[in-house]
Amino acid sequence: MTTTGSEQSKAPGSIAGSLSMDDTSNIRQPLWLLAELTYACPLQCPYCSNPMDFANIKSELTTQEWIEVFKEARAMGATQLGLSGGEPLARPDIIELITEARNLGFYTNLITSGIGLTAEKAKAFKEAGLDHIQVSFQASSEDLNNLIAGTDAFQHKIEMAKAVKAAGYPMVLCFVTHRQNIDKIDEILDLAINLDADYVELATTQYYGWAMHNRDQLLPLKEQLVRAEAIAHEYQEKQKGNMKIYYVVPDYYEVRPKACMNGWGNVFLTITPDGTALPCHAARELPGMELPNVRDTSVSDIWNGSNDFNRFRGFDWMKEPCRSCDEKTKDFGGCRCQAYMLTGDPAVADPVCDKSPHHHLIEEAIAKGREEAAKTEEQAKPLVFRNPKNSKEICGL
């Protein structure tokens, strides 16, 4: 759910305005708790942002341990709770977790593939106080969706999108776009219109975890993006007042980095299935992380006092060109995980920025994607699907 940063800033008069970090001596408390309840998932999407070695993480927090995390984060002032995964519906205690979170005053967001959902469950979630359900799709057609998801899920998703609306929720659909499906953007939006969706997010693949592993096969071409953007804008105009369409340009085609997580340890707190606390869900893969766990340390101590959360807080950690850059308060130097994955150093400027001496790495990645796209089906590298078998094989577990 790396899109959440923009989710917050797109709102009129939203908290985004109050998030600037003028005063670094004062640690802001978290507003967003992303609870990755489980890494279990019936789908195998090759663009998943879960860590490659997820199969190695077995000991999930218990119901009581999750409730304790909710209580602590809520007491610190967190208002938004993302129930995510893997597939959060794979947790048998999901209703109990929703009930407790809602009673604590969280705005509860369920981020699901729709697999494991039924019309009855959607109603039961509503009664338990769940505020919002987002159903993700892989593509607009059965064949492509099922190919990308690595399973036969499309028809069920369609039914579940309708069930969510029937249960009294706005229908919020999320399509993750990449080179293999972005040319179908008109079909995707037509599908959303046919389903009478209220919100559609065309979320561009972000290259972490499995998506990074498959980047050469997923990164869209420039001309694909130009076309997709034009179509998205056309539908936005036509659907005004009816269906809201959010379209985000992939950061590989930008010249300034995203304000990742609205700043490290500033707004977002992720708790992984085994209780590890992270400033963002990809940060587990950074070198030198101590990975504090809510089983050993309170959420407040981790947020305020841990080396991990203080590591890239504020601006003191920055190198040039970020350190003296007048845009650093806007983008916080971009994404630490992206800087590490591309350059090997998590403290340099995000290479998306064209002021970065490493910006050529982004251009090379784009060129590599183009080379890969030009290959015939037989020559092309196959997509590696996110499943426990591949996780174990690739990570040597």
Added chain:
Amino acid sequence: MSEPKFTENSVPVLALGYRFQWEPAQDCHVLLYPEGMVKLNPAASEILKRIVEKKQTVGELITELKIAFDGADLDDDVYQFLEEAHDNDWIRAE
């Protein structure tokens, strides 16, 4: 300037998926919605509180506010807020 959405007889209601609540940590009322939050100033809070409490017309809402605030002349402010809140998709008119 678009057509005004609210008249004396329209009933403002919170939009689907929005929640109004007091946040001790922020020391203010907020509107919560999918993946976001708006911090509200005291005036906006007074209006939204009454929209959430019970269904009533804008006329009734203004009367109630005038009683609460010693007959202050606040009609224009209320209408302006309602239009802005509508433009932001926080509320709709019934």
